[in-house]
Amino acid sequence: MATFLYRLGRLAFRRRRLFLSLWIVVLAAVGIGAFSSSGTTTDGLSLPGTQSQQAIDLLQKEFPQASADGATARIVFEAPAGQKLTSAENKAEIESLVAKLTGSPQVAGVSAPFADGQVSTSGTIAYAQVTYKVAQAEISRAAYEAQAELVQQGQQAGLTVSLGGNAVEDKASSKLAELLGLAVAAVALVITFGSLVAAGLPLLTAILGVGTAVLCITIATQIWDMSSQASTLALMLGLAVAIDYALFIVSRYRTEVRDGHDPEEAAGRALGTAGSAVVFAGLTVIVALGGLSVIGIASLTSMGLASAFAVAVAVLIALTLLPAVLGFAGKRIMSNRMLTRRMKSAERGEGGQTMGVRWARFVTRNPLKVLAVSVLGLGLLALPATSLRLALPDDSMKPPGSTQRVAYDTLSKGFGPGFSGPLTVVVDARDSNDPEAAAAQASTLLSKMGDLAETSKPTFNEAGNVALIGAIPKSEPSSQATKDLVTDIRDQSSALQKESGADLMVTGFTAVNIDVSTKLFQALIPYLAIVVGMALVLLMLVFRSILVPLKAALGFLLSVTATLGLLVAVFQWGWMKDLFGIDQTGPIVSMLPILLIGVVFGLAMDYEVFLVTRMREEYVHGASPTQAIVGGFRHSARVVTAAAVIMISVFSGFLLDDAALIKSIGLGLASAVLFDAFVVRMTIVPAVMVLLGHRSWVLPKWLDRAMPDVDVEGEKLRKALARQDSSATLILREPVLASVGTEAPSLTGTTDTAPPPPAALRQPRGLPFPRRTGDAGQDESN
Incomplete structure (x- = not known):
């Protein structure tokens, strides 16, 4: 794989215009397809095997009129203070509004509040039930405008009018969170690389890849039933991993350039080493997300498969488009010379040390203390998770002051808390x-x-x-x-x-x-077992070890349970709720724990692969276990830190949203990345590996022989390139010897022809000599 990716990286670098053009064509094609797509998404839940689904199936057969798929809404009326809706004036106004709504677009029927007994005993609150001819996803703009006009007219008459139900339009949330997250990501990338060009490449390729994936998912809605949240999750996770993967490859490319390789060779070597890690990191994410299909909930399956597809596109972008874009950037990616020299000096141990190296030395000097404090801290945070309760989001979770939330609170006040x-x-x-x-x-x-x-x-x-x-x-x-x-x-x-x-x-x-929440809760353990089990196999292939993958999985479980405990403490128990702007407590959204496991497991394994592969590189080159840990931090801590800071910033932006549902997603993902990246990967992992010593890399011989050698670190590639460089050096030296009258030795004693190079120095089969290029990545064709 490393050799293939090496060749692919050099090919994409040389043929950068072709690779860039192909991706632009792909983006344009899927864009045209998406904008001409007539497919729709759905929020429906199918729960095979549950009693509620059996009852729904029976109702569709025996009560087709009562089980129609049309969207519904409730128009809730509340009288002004000191008045009743049963007064002649208010009653006439409500009946007029209901009659007008009956003739609105797509409306199948509207109940009469006074005739159907939909007035509270106090006479101050009433509601009208509206049924539409179409499903929620097909509600037209004209229907929404009719709802808004009814609310406006009712309020002008002095009534409090609010809307509830699934046929009500959700107001678009502010994009401030996303913009702030991208801004922080850009700043983190600039600080990491010290170059605007280097910082811009991960963002550019990530945006193009995510755009391609989301447009493909839109096209897929014509063929498969897709959840309305599938594109959102795919966008969020695709952007996250795309930035991570590009960050890792660009960082390795800069290291190769600083080591004296020309840009094309650096791109090949970066893809042959870091690219291999990206492939296996992407596979672990795809496994985790694809595993959502075992839950048996169609909407969750579509969300998982859509997100897995977005990750696959991110991997393809990193392996093909990124080296092509590096070809356009050339050595301009190293523009900040002062910072580059400082980073190079720190990595080689000359002068000051990076923060990552200092932290690694601290952990390796105090492994037991650091391990005890970290595990105890995460364990205490995990304790509230034993009280986890799950529920699907409803209008009670809408932002305070929204029309859905006002309608929910008004109906609860007039008809009781269970009426909704x-x-x-x-x-x-x-x-x-x-x-x-x-x-x-x-x-x-x-x-x-x-x-x-x-x-x-x-x-x-x-x-x-x-x-x-x-x-x-x-x-x-x-x-x-x-x-x-x-x-x-x-x-x-x-x-x-x-x-x-x-x-x-x-x-x-x-x-x-209730059935969804129960099914998801019961699926947590089997899902974890499947995902962690498959990931353990992949990580064993990557690291050629049993204890390293096992430690990675156990650390992930610790960070996830700590995150669930934090969510329970904040959203169920109300701890620090004022700090996060939460007005009322309640259960955790049913799908959040499963999604949290799938998303964070992928990111956690990314950080594990990126950090520990560099440790293994150092170890196989003869470093002691402790030296290998410090060496891995020297090369990868900056990149992993930047990736984690970017993800935490993007996810934390959702805390600015008014909706409790969005807040819980933002807090859950941000805290999980924080715990896993900084407490588990950069603290617990090195502490455990110091205590294990050489045993970290032990693999039984029989298992070593049985498993294929995937060579993620690119060790075989480096040896082949070293032999290649040695052969080139020998060929260049022979004319020099002849020019000073020194005859090459003859093995036979009868010929003056130089002998062939030893087998160790011969050109590896199938690996051509690299074609040298000009400065700044410009090839000879330019």
């Missing part, structure tokens, strides 16, 4: 001798439930053998009491089945929420 999370109880009496008696018995069972505020009368299908019963809990949809209520109702199914032959099932958004 109704349950749909399905009585499947197709095998019962008396369906009506079975439905009546189910109603009696429900009436005895302590946490139910009210239930509706059974409504039968046309065949009269399946009934629906609406139930309103007393508690909030995301509360533990509501979860227990759903469990209690389902537990009554066996008793009902025994007495009447009917089955009792619970569905609806709240029940689906």
